[in-house]
Amino acid sequence: MNKFIVIGAGPAGAGAAIAASKLGEDVVVYEANNAPGVKPCGRGIPVIGELPIRVPRDSVYHEIHGAIMYVNGEFLFEMKGVLSGYIVDKTLFLESLIIESGAELVKNAKYIPSEGVVKANGMVINIPGSGVFAGGHPYYEGEKILAVQYRIKTSEFDDSDMLEIYFDTEILGYFYVFPAAPGYVDVGVGGFKGFRDLKRLLDAFIAKDDRFRDRDRVKLEGARIAVGGIKYGYIRGLVKVGEAAGFVLPLTGEGIRPSLLSGYEAARAIIEGRDPIKAMDSMDISRAIRIQRRILEYVKDLDPDSRAELLKSLPMEVHAEVSLGTLNVGRILSSLASKPRVAAKLLKFIVS
Ligand SMILES: Cc1cc2nc3c(=O)[nH]c(=O)nc-3n(C[C@H](O)[C@H](O)[C@H](O)COP(=O)(O)OP(=O)(O)OC[C@H]3O[C@@H](n4cnc5c(N)ncnc54)[C@H](O)[C@@H]3O)c2cc1C
Structure with a gap:
């Protein structure tokens, strides 16, 4: 049986390994480092219903x-x-998720995009063009x-x-x-x-x-x-997921949850014969990234005092809706009932 290939053992790779293993695939995760999760990170994960x-x-x-x-x-x-x-503890978090899913984790195994192979422990392994590429920010082409x-x-x-x-x-x-x-x-x-x-x-x-x-x-x-928003792509037939494809909330820099979700959804789609890009694009977190990117572009054009004014004008509940990316329009409107102009501006970003 062909193995389901995952390049990179970060949150996106872990999400893909979990989904593919759940669907009965034989999964192998290739990680360039000697442990997953060693990249600098604050390691904060908000818990919001949708985490699989x-x-x-x-x-x-x-x-x-x-x-x-x-x-x-x-x-x-x-x-x-x-x-x-x-x-x-991000290393333990990722390693536990990958191993408990039943996937094989191969460390010190670097994928070389220009050759389409993984080099690990003196061996060169050919990688077929099906699976996910979760190599993180170095492979992201946006801001x-x-x-x-x-x-x-x-x-x-x-x-x-x-x-x-x-x-x-x-x-x-x-x-x-x-x-x-x-x-x-x-x-x-x-x-x-x-x-x-x-x-x-x-x-x-x-x-x-x-x-x-x-x-x-x-x-x-x-x-x-x-922070430039989602930029889909493939590397030699492997679909980019996680931060490599921009799955980070641009206003907060939160990337663990979005990356994990993107890997999970893309792997499911590939195995079920659906388009992984369409599947990732229809997730709630993708909508949240698009909205946060629009807000970031707007705020970049403001001077620092106007940015401060905007931040101070938003009640706590609205900060939470925007920064966590839940963006429930009903809750935002009721929190901003006494500030119709701020509400109208925010809604423009959310619905456009
Ligand atoms: C200082 C800092 C603080 C942060 N704090 C938070 C936070 O508190 N909460 C939060 O949600 N997000 C935070 N983030 C963002 C978060 O770290 C990332 O968005 C998230 O880890 C991205 O997950 P990923 O799986 O896409 O990529 P990564 O976590 O970068 O994982 C990619 C993996 O692929 C491996 N890899 C790369 N290239 C290859 C290759 N060619 N072959 C094999 N393996 C390869 C890497 O070694 C790595 O293990 C922070 C970021 C920074 C810089």
Whole structure:
């Protein structure tokens, strides 16, 4: 029996492996690194009804029950009860999902697109042109921003169930404080600036905060994030899924859930003889990415003060609908009943 091929053991590859295994395929996942999930990441996964997986309990560092939001240093609100999710050990999360699905995971196995082969442990394996390509942001052809983060040694966040988000309208991005493995916290920033500027801003952000200033910074890491919206494509007959195809929410940079969903849906479609691109395109998360991209394009044209005004004008429930990509029109309208002009503007992005 021909194996179902998955290139890349990130969230998109895991989603594809799970779907294909569920449908009875013999699945092999080729991963270039010696472990999945080593790319820099905040590892936050919001839990919203549609996720087709069970988050492995032993991979959970923290259960998250809310977020505290700031705009340009000014407190905006504490979002409790409208956001829940997990911070995970991403390597364990992905490895458990792939292995539990029954798929074979081959590490140190790099696919070479120009040759159509995987090179692993001195062997060269021919890859037939059917399956998914989930190699992440290096293969994405749209707009990308950079995010950099420090891992800081402190046990102050060990019992934390909150995220902290500090919007910065100058860089059109945000600083974040995410609890991490016990004894650590990740403090990062993503936005429309280069590495030097982001690092300088992050150093300044840390220097201002008593909780981090004098703590050990054990690691500085960074990576690009695809924020240009969905760009479908194939690599030698393998359909691009996940961040390689732009499955990231452009306003928040959230990519684990969208990537996993895209891999899952594409694999199902391939096996059932449907068009994987049409299948991915009809997902709710694809609609959310398109809407967030339209909003991002609009906000890019505003000056920093107008961006701040817009952020402050939205009630907490609307922030949640937009940032999580649920975008329920009824709920947005009722939250904005006293602000018909803001509601009309937002609806234009949602329905156009
Ligand atoms: C600093 C930072 C913080 C972030 N924080 C969050 C967050 O908190 N929550 C969230 O949802 N998203 C976050 N993201 C985004 C998220 O990390 C990605 O969008 C998501 O991991 C994309 O999943 P993927 O499977 O498409 O790609 P990836 O996770 O990049 O996985 C691709 C895999 O393919 C492998 N690979 C690549 N090329 C080949 C090849 N030729 N052959 C074989 N294997 C190959 C790679 O080694 C990798 O393991 C963050 C991103 C950054 C940069």
